Amino acid sequence: MNKNVDSAKKIDISKILGKYGVYIALLVLFVVMSFASNSFLTVTNLFNILKQNAVYGVLAVGMTFVIVTGGIDLSVGAIVALAACFATKLAQDGSGVPVIVAILVGLITGVACGAFSGLFIAIANIPAFIATLATCTIARGIVFVFTDGRPITGVSDAYKYMGRTSWGPVPVMVVIYLLFLVVGTFLLKYTKYGRHVFAIGGNKRAALVSGVNVKMTEFLVYVISGFCAAFAGLLLSSRIQTGQPAGGEGYELDAITAAVIGGASLSGGKGSVFGSFIGILVVGILTNGLDLLNVSSYYQQIIKGAIILLAVMADRKKD
Amino acid sequence: MNKNVDSAKKIDISKILGKYGVYIALLVLFVVMSFASNSFLTVTNLFNILKQNAVYGVLAVGMTFVIVTGGIDLSVGAIVALAACFATKLAQDGSGVPVIVAILVGLITGVACGAFSGLFIAIANIPAFIATLATCTIARGIVFVFTDGRPITGVSDAYKYMGRTSWGPVPVMVVIYLLFLVVGTFLLKYTKYGRHVFAIGGNKRAALVSGVNVKMTEFLVYVISGFCAAFAGLLLSSRIQTGQPAGGEGYELDAITAAVIGGASLSGGKGSVFGSFIGILVVGILTNGLDLLNVSSYYQQIIKGAIILLAVMADRKKD
Amino acid sequence: MANEYLLEIKNVRKEFPGVVALDNVSLFLKRGEIHALVGENGAGKSTLMKILAGIYSLDQGEILYDGKPFQAKKPVDALEKGIAMVHQELDLIPEMTVEENVFAGREKSNGIVIDKRGMEKRTKDLMESLGIDISPKTKIKELSTAQQQMVAITRALAFDAEIIIMDEPTSAITDREVEQLFKIIRKLKAQGKAIVYISHKMDEIYSLTDQITVFRDGCLIGSVATKDVTPEKLINMMVGRELNDVYDKSSPKTEDYDENEVLLKVENLTRENEFYNINFEVKRGEILGFFGLMGAGRTEVMDTVFGLRKAEKGTVTMKGNQMGTVKKAISNGMAYITEDRKISGLNLIASVKDNISIAYMDMVTKGKFLIDFKKEKENADELIKKIKIKCSSRDTLAGTLSGGNQQKIVIAKWFMGNPDLLIMDEPTRGIDIGAKAEIYKLMDMLVKSGKSIIMISSETPELLGMSDRVIVMHEGYQTGEFRCGELDQDKLMAYAIGEGNKYHQ
Amino acid sequence: AENYKIAWVDGNLANESNAICTDAAKAYAEENNVDFTLLDGQGSGENQVSQIETLIAQGVDCIIVQPYDAAACQVGVEAAIDADIPVLVTKTTIEDNSICPFVGQDDTVAGEMEMEWMAEQLGGKGNIVVIEGPTGISAAIQRNDGITKTLEKYPDITVLHTQPADWNRDEGMSLMETWLQEGKEIDGVVAHNDEMALGAYDAIADAGKAGEIKVIGIDAIDAAKKSVAAGELDATVLQDVETIGQKTVEVAIEMCKGEKVDDVYNVDPVLLTKDNIADYVTE
Numbered sequence A, B: 001m002n003k004n005v006d007s008a009k010k011i012d013i014s015k016i017l018g019k020y021g022v023y024i025a026l027l028v029l030f031v032v033m034s035f036a037s038n039s040f041l042t043v044t045n046l047f048n049i050l051k052q053n054a055v056y057g058v059l060a061v062g063m064t065f066v067i068v069t070g071g072i073d074l075s076v077g078a079i080v081a082l083a084a085c086f087a088t089k090l091a092q093d094g095s096g097v098p099v100i101v102a103i104l105v106g107l108i109t110g111v112a113c114g115a116f117s118g119l120f121i122a123i124a125n126i127p128a129f130i131a132t133l134a135t136c137t138i139a140r141g142i143v144f145v146f147t148d149g150r151p152i153t154g155v156s157d158a159y160k161y162m163g164r165t166s167w168g169p170v171p172v173m174v175v176i177y178l179l180f181l182v183v184g185t186f187l188l189k190y191t192k193y194g195r196h197v198f199a200i201g202g203n204k205r206a207a208l209v210s211g212v213n214v215k216m217t218e219f220l221v222y223v224i225s226g227f228c229a230a231f232a233g234l235l236l237s238s239r240i241q242t243g244q245p246a247g248g249e250g251y252e253l254d255a256i257t258a259a260v261i262g263g264a265s266l267s268g269g270k271g272s273v274f275g276s277f278i279g280i281l282v283v284g285i286l287t288n289g290l291d292l293l294n295v296s297s298y299y300q301q302i303i304k305g306a307i308i309l310l311a312v313m314a315d316r317k318k319d
Numbered sequence C: 001m002a003n004e005y006l007l008e009i010k011n012v013r014k015e016f017p018g019v020v021a022l023d024n025v026s027l028f029l030k031r032g033e034i035h036a037l038v039g040e041n042g043a044g045k046s047t048l049m050k051i052l053a054g055i056y057s058l059d060q061g062e063i064l065y066d067g068k069p070f071q072a073k074k075p076v077d078a079l080e081k082g083i084a085m086v087h088q089e090l091d092l093i094p095e096m097t098v099e100e101n102v103f104a105g106r107e108k109s110n111g112i113v114i115d116k117r118g119m120e121k122r123t124k125d126l127m128e129s130l131g132i133d134i135s136p137k138t139k140i141k142e143l144s145t146a147q148q149q150m151v152a153i154t155r156a157l158a159f160d161a162e163i164i165i166m167d168e169p170t171s172a173i174t175d176r177e178v179e180q181l182f183k184i185i186r187k188l189k190a191q192g193k194a195i196v197y198i199s200h201k202m203d204e205i206y207s208l209t210d211q212i213t214v215f216r217d218g219c220l221i222g223s224v225a226t227k228d229v230t231p232e233k234l235i236n237m238m239v240g241r242e243l244n245d246v247y248d249k250s251s252p253k254t255e256d257y258d259e260n261e262v263l264l265k266v267e268n269l270t271r272e273n274e275f276y277n278i279n280f281e282v283k284r285g286e287i288l289g290f291f292g293l294m295g296a297g298r299t300e301v302m303d304t305v306f307g308l309r310k311a312e313k314g315t316v317t318m319k320g321n322q323m324g325t326v327k328k329a330i331s332n333g334m335a336y337i338t339e340d341r342k343i344s345g346l347n348l349i350a351s352v353k354d355n356i357s358i359a360y361m362d363m364v365t366k367g368k369f370l371i372d373f374k375k376e377k378e379n380a381d382e383l384i385k386k387i388k389i390k391c392s393s394r395d396t397l398a399g400t401l402s403g404g405n406q407q408k409i410v411i412a413k414w415f416m417g418n419p420d421l422l423i424m425d426e427p428t429r430g431i432d433i434g435a436k437a438e439i440y441k442l443m444d445m446l447v448k449s450g451k452s453i454i455m456i457s458s459e460t461p462e463l464l465g466m467s468d469r470v471i472v473m474h475e476g477y478q479t480g481e482f483r484c485g486e487l488d489q490d491k492l493m494a495y496a497i498g499e500g501n502k503y504h505q
Numbered sequence D: 001a002e003n004y005k006i007a008w009v010d011g012n013l014a015n016e017s018n019a020i021c022t023d024a025a026k027a028y029a030e031e032n033n034v035d036f037t038l039l040d041g042q043g044s045g046e047n048q049v050s051q052i053e054t055l056i057a058q059g060v061d062c063i064i065v066q067p068y069d070a071a072a073c074q075v076g077v078e079a080a081i082d083a084d085i086p087v088l089v090t091k092t093t094i095e096d097n098s099i100c101p102f103v104g105q106d107d108t109v110a111g112e113m114e115m116e117w118m119a120e121q122l123g124g125k126g127n128i129v130v131i132e133g134p135t136g137i138s139a140a141i142q143r144n145d146g147i148t149k150t151l152e153k154y155p156d157i158t159v160l161h162t163q164p165a166d167w168n169r170d171e172g173m174s175l176m177e178t179w180l181q182e183g184k185e186i187d188g189v190v191a192h193n194d195e196m197a198l199g200a201y202d203a204i205a206d207a208g209k210a211g212e213i214k215v216i217g218i219d220a221i222d223a224a225k226k227s228v229a230a231g232e233l234d235a236t237v238l239q240d241v242e243t244i245g246q247k248t249v250e251v252a253i254e255m256c257k258g259e260k261v262d263d264v265y266n267v268d269p270v271l272l273t274k275d276n277i278a279d280y281v282t283e
């Protein structure tokens, strides 16, 4: 009897770890950092962390949709740059173009890039890895041609608003990121479309047979991801007041990492927008904390690698 | 009746495309380049292409094993750097260490890194994406600490042999790459181990039930990939006579791309070492040809993206 | 005026690379009719139904729905026309819940937000009417194959379809659920719906259907009213020859085995929430049957015996050696035909040959490491012939074979090793009558040569016909053990539902 | 003396010259009892902006910015100025360098210097190839600007090829191998850094053309200096990063003390060739 009770308890602990592993890891990280550095637990610093990671965060929202279908989007970094450069060009001081037009053009660019990948993936059956890699290099090529490899500066004050203003203590970027989290969660969890995203990631054939419009659903996740990437590009360029043709490089990896730390599986069918947020926080807090603690960047890498491993290990106890 | 004959013919063409799509794409590329640039079709240039891509090629051999199991190895670039720096340090002029020891230490480093990832993936069930990403950042951190961020120069002549000598017109690096292709193909196609690699990539659970030592097989693919990465690091550092702590960055993407162009599927169970060779050639010839044709690097990217898309599209006609 | 036929499928032809799956076949379906579609494995039954359901397109021929031409380009077209299908391969989404699966693609919403509550309730109601008690919130991956099959059936019934296609819906479920299903099918018939029923089980065909259409090798053999055809004649139409005494077990069903060596000994085996205190022995030369209702825990017990799950308490001893891992099990001569071919039996993207050799690679290697391709090919060809796997070549991908033929690969794979103890969990799931007889013969040969078999089966005739001894399980407990002579169907059922004590007096 | 807290936000510590520069800075800071924090933007201007924000929130006495990206770091520097924290830029410039003190060199000047040398070597005419740093990166853009500007003065110099090799020696080598076997006459190689120049030199030597083609790079990394001394590489442009590192911290301390400092401390690049290399190689 006693033994039974014991084993029941054991199961519970590992179950809790399994279910809340990353959350616990995040909490531990948070507490440790609070004690280690007294600059960590301040309102400004916490908002800073959110603001500094909003760009990756917005990317990760779109990436989550893609990953849940079992896909991958390697083009988001290049889309960040392309959308940012198109928009900043139009938003340069004295261009005479209303800032909203600049923003719309940026977003449409992202949507178009996403649609491009989506078409090849959903219709032509090209593996997402290749299709989005191609979109990535093509978009990067276009932005280099467009800017001649030079940053676009001198953007109007209106354009800077999103990236450089705070409402009280809350940076506008943070508000926007939270908005993406809310809308993303809603779309993925509470709508038919979201269900279909999970369905095709969980078993594409079964989804097809059930009458899910697999092609359209798959196509749309890349459009969503492209949209998010473009928005991230707008945020980034507004924040640094520059359109960087070489910007956003490698961001895809950060976005994917956040989603996976947050529980998404690259083989599809699993993941959540909120999870991607947790992933962003784990990495963001780690970077911020280690910087505050003045840890040399070489050692930071070693520590980061180890901690991400531990965080995910706690999470994957399940099986 | 006529209809039948027609449809039979149609099927055949798309079948051929399906089966030999990339090969045909490669051939077309080859022929076009030969006509477009009269410097392309020379013995020196062809060996140049092979030599310049031997490093990626060796990585792609190991990566193919990983991908066939349904995994991914993001650490190879960092392993290239780590193995190269350890080896070059030992192979510095006047170190008194025999070059073979330097080489062995380099290779052992790679094997250890692969084993590290492999343990987390096979035993602790961490997703390969996260585990190898962690290995990547940790290895990169270690190499920076080890070198203090500075390249290691002054390597002995013996160490330079692999990367800088030719046997007649044939660079030693090319011979080594071909050796990797042969041994890799042998291991993956003609041995029990190779069969197990395919089995776990096709259906892990079925492999387990069939008595395949899933953990060991999975563990070993990362060891193989680590070994290949270390060897690639030796080749690279021998070729440039330097151990570069920041070297090898992003090489993982090239290796994965080559494998996928060559028919490997990131969801596992499909792929071949020879296919990865074809993938390397497609990208290598494209880069070389466009360089010879003096196409601006901006446009090169656009063209490359488009052609990779086309090559893979031809290949994936099947369904 | 309504057409005589709700559905007319005329002269359909369908080719896959290298195979003519259907050649000039037709099928006519009336309202209020339960129409059996029968034929050997690979005859083309599923293919025709998939054409109807919009999964494949046809190469030639035409389909009339209520007199008007109809061809579904994609599954949703068929669903919208009121054609629902229970797929042979179930096609569920493992990571999603029962409710999510039932409503996949046809979710209820208020226009924007999905109505989760409503869908859960409807799922629960439907399942209750089928007599099953599974929470709509359970993930599919946590269900047994049988339970999954019930979910697939629920899904097909959820949308008030006009034509319901059931492709071997009872291959994994037990008699109790079958009865419940039949009641519902009859009710649908009474409502004027049309049902296409594909099955290899003769008793079902006779007790349920009105009309039978027979395919063989992609061709139409004929269509007859059920009442006008004898089982012998029907089998003849299917296989093209006479077939007698399917459950032919020539080895004596006596107690002789008592004296034989104990091959497998299972003592006090327990896994919390799955099964408790399981004890049994298998002697050389005997076939031990396992019976139970769906969810009784038989699969879990066998998984544990084979080392796929860890025993929490108790021991498994094979030939005197303590077991615990798959490797040990196999090296001590155990083999395990699992109940779900797709999840744990096959590598669908590998060839028939590769699937056959994977469990006993050492038999087709030179020096442990190098594959002996010649030997491997010969070996595969031999088994393909012996077990009658219908495939265009040994290099065909397993995933392109018909369901029954896929099952045969799993059987071939384990027969290859000539194991001392073969555990078979629902081994004849989806296998046609002719092939069943072959498999029974193989089983018979195996035990005659001193090997043993454990057979889990929900088909009582097969279980009673083949076993020397039967163990019955109920909700994780061993409720009875019988010699074959002592058994009948009612008694089995009584013990399976936990009311065996009635028989004790 | 007071214990000032000074932070250095580096563009990329994976870069050798940055590592040398910050090591010199750190050593100098320690000698002067400065509480020295070193952050690494890891090759991203945006990261640097984030780090500057973190420093502002944390409160330091002075921020030193070594810009990876001239435009992005402009924003970071402005934010520090807005927060009334003394800030200076080191090594290479930001977009508008007039807003804070600067210690270092202008990369444009380095580009001009190497191209000017090459033109002189070729007598104002001939065929050259240019090996670029990564597209869109400030250092590469500015060096290229210097090269292009200088080329305008020499209409008889033809640029046969110009491609990026992303600062890497192997990529520089590969490009050169490809170009060489084209058979066209190449008289000079102008590389945006030494690694790529050394790679090009190796390719040239392998093709048996050592000495026939002039090669110049930028940075004067150890390997390049040795190569020049050995009569292989023809020239390199020295950025005296150790001096820059020390000088920067010196200025930063002055700023902490509230002293007035100059707008610009130019640490001019020096052209190293076999003629003067002996003065710069330490055995």
Ligand SMILES: Nc1ncnc2c1ncn2[C@@H]1O[C@H](COP(=O)(O)OP(=O)(O)OP(=O)(O)O)[C@@H](O)[C@H]1O
Pocket: C016, C017, C019, C020, C021, C039, C040, C041, C042, C043, C044, C045, C046, C047, C048, C088, C390, C391, C399, C400, C401, C402, C403, C404, C405, C430, C432
């Ligand atoms: N997708 C496919 N690709 C290639 N061949 C296929 C495919 N689907 C079915 N076939 C072939 O078509 C033939 C008919 O298969 P089908 O699944 O219709 O048989 P079935 O009558 O349903 O058999 P079973 O009783 O075993 O389920 C078989 O030879 C099968 O191998």
Ligand SMILES: Nc1ncnc2c1ncn2[C@@H]1O[C@H](COP(=O)(O)OP(=O)(O)OP(=O)(O)O)[C@@H](O)[C@H]1O
Pocket: C133, C134, C135, C142, C143, C144, C145, C146, C147, C172, C174, C273, C274, C292, C293, C294, C295, C296, C297, C298, C299, C300, C301, C339, C458
């Ligand atoms: N009513 C139920 N609700 C939810 N889960 C159940 C229920 N009954 C059983 N299970 C679970 O389903 C599984 C039982 O399936 P299992 O495959 O072992 O049964 P079985 O005896 O092999 O019967 P069969 O294979 O014929 O369905 C166990 O994991 C058990 O915990």
Ligand SMILES: O[C@@H]1[C@@H](O)[C@@H](O)CO[C@H]1O
Pocket: D015, D016, D017, D139, D167, D192, D193, D194, D218, D219
């Ligand atoms: O001068 C260096 C280059 O050599 C390169 O390493 C990148 O950064 C520049 O500042």
Ligand SMILES: [Mg+2]
Pocket: C045, C046, C047, C088, C167, C402, C403, C404
């Ligand atoms: Mg079938």
Ligand SMILES: [Mg+2]
Pocket: C144, C145, C298, C299, C300, C339, C425
């Ligand atoms: Mg079962």
